[in-house]
Amino acid sequence: MGGLAQALVEVVGPEHVQRDVTPFLTDVTEAPPGHADVVVRPATADEVVAVIRIVHERGLPVTPVVAGYNVAGLAIPRRGGVVLDLTRLDRxxxxxxxxxxxxxxxxxxxxxxxxxxxxxxxxxxxxxxxxxxxxxxxxxxxxxxxxxxxxxxxxxxxxxxxxxxxxxxxxxxxxxxxxxxxxxxxxxxxxxxxxxxxxxxxxxxxxxxxxxxxxxKPEHRVRWFAFAHDLGAAHGAMRALARTGSFDDVGLMTWPAGKMLFGATRGLVRDDGEPMAFLFIDVTAASAAELAARVEMARQILHDHGVEPPFEVADLLKLVPKYAKLAELPTTLDFLLDFPGGGLSWVGSYGPGDRWVAGAEKGLALLEEAGFPPFLVARPMAGGHYFVLRFVACFDKADAEEVERVRTVMGRLADAVLDHGYVPYKASADAARRVLDRAHPGFVDLWARVRQALDPDGRMNPGRW
Ligand SMILES: Cc1cc2nc3c(=O)[nH]c(=O)nc-3n(C[C@H](O)[C@H](O)[C@H](O)COP(=O)(O)OP(=O)(O)OC[C@H]3O[C@@H](n4cnc5c(N)ncnc54)[C@H](O)[C@@H]3O)c2cc1C
Known part of the structure; x- marks a missing residue:
């Protein structure tokens, strides 16, 4: 260890080699703590090369990380070695x-x-x-x-x-x-x-x-919210909006997101008449006339699919400034990050639109059975070629029973999306195992060959895939 730290110090200077690895061993998720020997913070690509050569000579694992907020445990060092903190490469x-x-x-x-x-x-x-x-x-x-x-x-x-x-x-x-x-x-x-x-x-x-x-950047833009009372209506509207090719963004969050935005954390209940979900829709255009035409088309589509008439986020902000969190990106969703106990986890996935409603219903039921609110984030992607299903759970990291429940439900959610033809993105180690278990053998074989060619000793961010 002394020799390793000294070699790293010679590349990046003593102030950028850190023996206290603790902050890097956990993240917001239920993933178990990892272990590492040292953290190194290079400032240039040449320094990264020098660090990787040192690590290579010693046959050590290396885990790259920037903010560590991937929400899947992907930057937690699993096999010791060097944590490569890349925050100083910020040009x-x-x-x-x-x-x-x-x-x-x-x-x-x-x-x-x-x-x-x-x-x-x-x-x-x-x-x-x-x-x-x-x-x-x-x-x-x-x-x-x-x-x-x-x-x-x-x-x-x-x-x-x-x-x-x-x-x-x-x-x-x-x-x-x-x-x-x-x-x-x-x-x-x-x-x-x-x-x-x-x-x-x-x-x-x-x-x-x-x-x-x-x-x-389009010259003209309005951002809307619109309430949907059931998942079928929401899906129909998202699908139709996507297929016009006329809109920048269309997405959905289910009702728990709205309650949490206003500070609710536990015991969330959907009142009679409250919408199931809200859609967020970005309408942009190069001219005022184009915007007006798109606005009219979007209103018609929402109406035809039984979604309530939209309202402009800009108007809503005047009444309820808290919605600013959802008005402009990037944003800090502090109601997720500051949940009491600090735990945040999800299974996010991409998959076929025609199974979106069934997949959403199944995932939301699994969350509720496990004692979590039915929190879903979704979006059509790539012009509607595929859709997103992302099931979210906030939890108390200090509560071992709750952590175990999160672990179990995330596994079930990964299986549920796979059952519906969806594939988890940013797959946690657990989700990745489930993906590979179901993958075509030819995919698994090709992936193994690629890894063998690029990283024969399995030292690059080990424990993934
Ligand atoms: C509240 C919240 C909301 C989010 N919403 C979204 C969202 O809407 N859409 C979305 O896509 N994501 C979302 N994320 C996930 C995530 O924050 C982003 O994708 C983010 O950009 C990841 O950046 P990071 O700095 O946290 O990456 P890290 O967690 O530091 O790294 C992510 C992975 O990349 C690897 N890695 C890092 N740098 C390198 C490198 N230079 N070379 C090779 N591998 C590298 C790491 O080892 C790790 O496996 C959200 C996260 C939170 C907490």
Whole structure:
């Protein structure tokens, strides 16, 4: 250990090698605590390479982490070794306003990127999640997350034009157009090696820079809420809105989210007449006339599917400022993060729209049977090609019985979504096992070969997949 720490100190300086690993051994979820030997905080890609070489020479595991808020235990070190804290790699390297992409390092956060674009390229936007502003833009893309333009453009892995990564032995690799051209304009038309790093949870290499697509910022925008009284109506409306290709974002949260926003934590009850869910809808356009046409079309679709007439979030905020949390992303959903006892977990998944209602009903019933409110977040993705089902539970981490109940229900939820043809994203170790148990043997074999080729000793973020 002394030799390892000394070698790391020579790369990053003594103030960036930390013997106290405790803050990195747990996260907000029910995942059991991990263990590690040392935390190292490099500041440049060259320092990452030097650290990985040291780790490689000694045959040690390495677990990369930025904010550690993936909500699946994915950055908890499972086999000891080095925690690679990437928060100091926080440069926005380039914004290409013509080809509309940004190149960022792992420590760049959503709050930082939004502020940068607003100041330096106000005609462009990135897509933002409900994740806190201090979380990593890169980690969210590598994990195939879902953000507020994912209805139009799909899961965030698809937004990656290319990347630079350090493999387990310290080799530096590049993918995407930037491997050949000085402009990182896209992934086509090369062999698509970027996918080797998407949804792989840090097991194939440490990414040190990534090129991410930006989108033009529309001149006109309204954000709506609309109440739905049953899941069938909500699904019908989301499906129809998605299929017009005319809307930026359409999503859903069930009623417990509304109660928790106003401070309720336990004993939540849905009163008679209260809606089952609220939809959030972003309508944008390049001109006032286009916006008016889209607004009219959306109103008609909601009406046709039995959803209540929408109201503008801007109007609602005047009456109920607390809704500001849901009005603009990125945002801090403190009602989730500050739940008494600090526990937050979920099973999120992508899958076929025609099984969404049945999957939602099954998952909500499982949550209620386990004593948790029926909290669901959903969204059509990629123009309606697939949908999201994400079942959420907040809990007290100090209550062993409740933690065990969360663990059990998350396993059941993972099975339930798989039963409905859905596939968990950002799969926890437990969910990943369930996925691989059901996967085609050819998928399991190919994945094993990829890992064997890139990380034969299984040292890169071990314990995942
Ligand atoms: C309240 C709340 C709401 C959220 N809402 C959303 C949402 O709407 N949509 C969504 O997609 N996500 C959401 N998230 C999940 C998550 O916060 C984001 O996806 C986030 O961007 C992850 O960033 P992080 O810094 O926490 O990553 P970390 O947890 O630090 O890392 C995530 C994973 O990536 C690996 N990793 C990190 N850096 C690298 C690297 N450079 N190279 C290789 N592997 C790496 C880690 O080992 C880990 O496996 C939410 C989280 C919370 C707490």
């Amino acid at each position: 926005i390297i380039e914004v290409d306003r013509e080809s509309m992409y940004v190149v960022v390092e792992p420590g760049v956060t959503f709050g930082q990127l939004k502020a940068h674009l607003d100041a330096e390229a106000p005609e462009l936007v990135y897509a933002y999640p409900f994740a806190p502003p201090f979380t990593s833009v890169m980690a969210n893309a590598l994990l195939d997350g879902l953000n507020n333009l994912s209805l139009r453009h799909g899961a965030m892995g698809l937004w990656i034009n290319g990347l630079e990564a350090v493999l387990a032995d310290g080799t530096v690799v590049r993918t995407g157009a930037g491997a050949v051209s000085d402009v990182w304009f896209g992934r086509a038309p090369l062999p698509d090696l970027t996918g080797l790093f998407v949804s792989t949870q840090g097991t194939t290499g440490v990414v040190t820079r990534i090129a991410l697509q930006l989108q033009p």
